[in-house]
Amino acid sequence: MFKHRMSALTAAVSIALLSQAALAAEEQFFPVLSYRIGPYGANGQSFFGGFVDYLSYVNLKENGINGVKITWEECETEYNNAKGIECYERMKDKAAISTGPIHPMSTGISYALIDKTVADKIPMAMVGYGRTDAVDGSVFPYAFPLVTTYQMQASAIIRFLKEKEKGHLEGKKIVFLYHDSAYGKEPIVALQEEAKLNKFELTVIPVAHPGNEQGAQWLKIRQENPDYVVFWGWGVMNQTAIKAAQKIGFSRDKIVGSWWAGSEEDTVPAGDAAKGYMSATWNVAGKDVPLIADIEKVVYGAGQGNLGNTSKIGTILYNRGVSAAVLSIEAIRKAQEKYGKGKAMTGEQVRWGMENLDISDARLKEIGATNLLPEIKTSCDNHEGSGKIKIQQWDGTQWVVVSGWIEGNKGLIHPLFKASAEQYAKEKGMTPRDCAKEM
């Protein structure tokens, strides 16, 4: 009798576990390492609001990815490396079953997670940030600096300035003012190569964190009297720089910031001083993008919107969060094409999807994201997939796009990150994958 009861109990437990596994298999989990509080909380709210809203949108509009419902869990990193690692460790077991790519939105956290994500087979997207040499997928199989890297972005900014100067930068003076961190230092090598190639004079000026005092740096800039300032700031450093430029009478339309220095959160606090200031961007702002308008209608119409403050919908960082989510979902769709439609994908499978992304303008139009972001085509030896940016200018109330898509100088930059990736592989004692075999 006891034996029968035990068998029945075992059977019941097995059925329960199996059905739970079956349920889990129908859900695509996203570990979301977000930051909504702390020094960069305002930026994180917009970005992760957009990111999560798109996940809800796919669930509501299309009943998930080919029927696979999306689930997610957020963990607050406060843009802090230690907390980022803690969040990752907390969620990696859940992500072992199925996972979308993680987006740390922090160069520091992404650096800290590069080796861990390989060991745990969890893909990491660093859209527009992180290690530039991670473009080389033969050395960095799980890291994807999608769309554009810091070095390609810097190179594209130089190309924009060159076009402004009618094709010649020879004899011009450019100051590179940067946040004294891995993020700020990353493009220096690219700018030095551009300076050699285009024969302009480059002066690099660092700013100590957090950058809320830049009097000395801007007096130095006044003394240098450059033609342009290329600016790599973040957080309070951005508004301080814009105001400091006004203080020394340096024209804001001669400053071009990185995309980390080009959101409403950077220009609104600077008030009138920001008028004319330019920055790079890899996505456009505004609600006139059909996808953004539809998200507002569908997700907020259903009362499932992630943002309390809906005025952030359509801002640069909100649209960027949506764009990052679009890339993630498209990677899962691609993976499903290979590994089975209607199935939840593992990290390994999603990694393959990210490495084989092919988002054409036609596909962007299909999902209502025309011009929201550039076309993307990734491969084993190119995890960036684009390298293009646009330049936008603050008109006093909103960002206005003032250029088409500009691509950085691949011929100049790609050998730089190739050499850096090779050096990394050598230091780690790794044998890079043979990308030729994976074509």
Add this chain to the structure above:
Amino acid sequence: MQFFLEVLISGLLSGVMYALVALGFVLIYKASGVFNFAQGAMVYLAALSVAGCMEKGAPLWLAIILAFVIMTLFGIATEKFVLRKLVNQPPITLFMATIGLAFFIEGLAPIVFGSEPRALDLGIVDEPIAVILDAWDMVISKFDLVAAGVAALLVTALALFFQYTRTGRALRAVADDHQAALSIGIPLQHIWAIVWGIAGFAALVAGLMWGARNGVQFALTFTALKALPVLIIGGFTSVPGAIAGGLIIGASEKLAEIYLPPVMESMFGGNFGGIEGWFPYVLALFFLLVRPEGLFGEKHIDRV
């Protein structure tokens, strides 16, 4: 020489901005012997209160009054719910309580007023003064000059208050010895509430100036970072010391940022800019070695 003078003046004016934050620390330290870790958060709360009230439609003058009321109420609440239970506890206990207070404010303020960075327009444009620019080709900011004037007014008012008013003298007595002050009938609870209210006012002034300069945002809490070396140099108990310390830090860090990197680069190679972040602390360390009580601080002598 002209460039040197420009950097020096710019540094001195920046130093006044540091001193504005340091004043809040001095006030609380003078009256309670506590290093108030929450002063940076109070600057943030004060600026956010002004920006929040203006967003709700209040004109600037009303928003400042409302923010002052908020800071005063906050001071009274701090005394009632945090400090009252810690009378006669060691200073480290009070210090730890202020750390908790800082986290509390940093969490509460954005919940109440929102966390979006905002502009704060006081009607003073942060532009070079045209006359000086034309005559000497030197950049002196209108805004920085106004900030210096405000700081001078605040210091004068506080110095007079501490020196010549009954409450001011009571505050100094409480700072020297809680128990002795209580034994002669000084109402400790009232005194602490008053001093936290005044520190809230100092935070409001600092918040207005820093908020107008860099925008109202969480990073205002970082303004406290430079206050520590200012206090070490000026002395924790001296209002004029906060100003002197601020001026020394402001001028020296700017001059160091301009003139030290080329020297270090020629000696060691590489890129040595961005030293503003650590230079004030090295200078403060030097002062700790040669004059631990600071330039204007009270020398503490224990008889054994």
